[in-house]
Amino acid sequence: MDSGVTVITNPTVNVRLTSTISSFEVQRRFNRGITIADLKGKLEMVIGASPSVMDLELFGVNDKFLQKMDDNEALLGSYPVDDDCRIHVIDQSGGKMGEFTDVSKVEKFELSDDAYEKKTDSARSFMKKHRVGRFNEEEVAKKKAEIAAREEEQKVAADAISVGSRCQVQVAGQPTKVGTVMYVGTADFKPGYWVGVKYDEPMGKHDGR
Numbered sequence: 621m622d623s624g625v626t627v628i629t630n631p632t633v634n635v636r637l638t639s640t641i642s643s644f645e646v647q648r649r650f651n652r653g654i655t656i657a658d659l660k661g662k663l664e665m666v667i668g669a670s671p672s673v674m675d676l677e678l679f680g681v682n683d684k685f686l687q688k689m690d691d692n693e694a695l696l697g698s699y700p701v702d703d704d705c706r707i708h709v710i711d712q713s714g715g716k717m718g719e720f721t722d723v724s725k726v727e728k729f730e731l732s733d734d735a736y737e738k739k740t741d742s743a744r745s746f747m748k749k750h751r752v753g754r755f756n757e758e759e760v761a762k763k764k765a766e767i768a769a770r771e772e773e774q775k776v777a778a779d780a781i782s783v784g785s786r787c788q789v790q791v792a793g794q795p796t797k798v799g800t801v802m803y804v805g806t807a808d809f810k811p812g813y814w815v816g817v818k819y820d821e822p823m824g825k826h827d828g829r
Contacts, residue, residue: 633701639667639709652697656689659696667709675710771812778804778813789817797823 634649646666650659660671667674676689681704689699689707701707739745748755781787781804789797803816 630703633696633705634703635701636704636706637663637666637709638706639669639711641667641669641711645706650696652695652701654696655692656694656696657692659689660692663707663709667711669709669711669713673711673713675712677708677710679706679708681705774813778815781815787817789819795823797821 631653632649632651634647637646637648638644648662648666650662654662656676657671660674660676663669663674664671678686678689678699678701680686681702683706686700686705736742736744747753751757751759754760781801783801783804785801787799787801789799791797797817797819798821799817799819801815802818803814805813807814
């Protein structure tokens with residue numbers, strides 16, 4: 621009877637990938653039977669560097685450096701690579717971190733407003749032709765009238781309230797609050813008319829003040 625031990629190895633391995641040209645870490649699963657050259661070909665689609673300028677370094681699950689993976693003919697499985705190990709790709713072409721994500725260096729196409737106004741295939745041209753949004757004069761005039769009417773209604777209501785008046789504030793789902801009117805008028809943070817109330821009890825956002 622054979623008393624030897626049989627070791628069964630998973631044919632694939634799940635590794636973490638990092639590189640010198642990206643701050644991101646990704647995970648990929650590879651077959652242990654592929655060569656390092658084949659692995660570099662697959663990494664090109666993930667990392668963005670050409671296989672010809674790749675140097676690979678293998679790190680353990682605890683991110684401790686193990687060895688370089690510099691034999692293109694060797695099989696991936698011939699290296700001590702296990703699940704959750706990390707393969708670090710060094711781009712020898714000089715690619716730098718963030719080179720492919722920094723858009724500040726990208727040359728931008730700029731079009732003056734006058735030139736854009738003359739285009740017939742632009743979004744502005746379409747909106748004008750079909751009288752959409754601010755290009756619909758009737759709709760714009762209607763909205764302006766509604767806003768003016770609402771502001772006038774608010775002004776009339778605000779004029780009826782005097783600073784120093786006692787008042788009750790009722791909000792659905794909250795107890796009725798009693799206080800004194802401290803301010804009536806407009807505010808910088810939002811359009812419309814506002815009433816500032818100092819509550820008798822510390823129940824407001826500023827303890828009643």
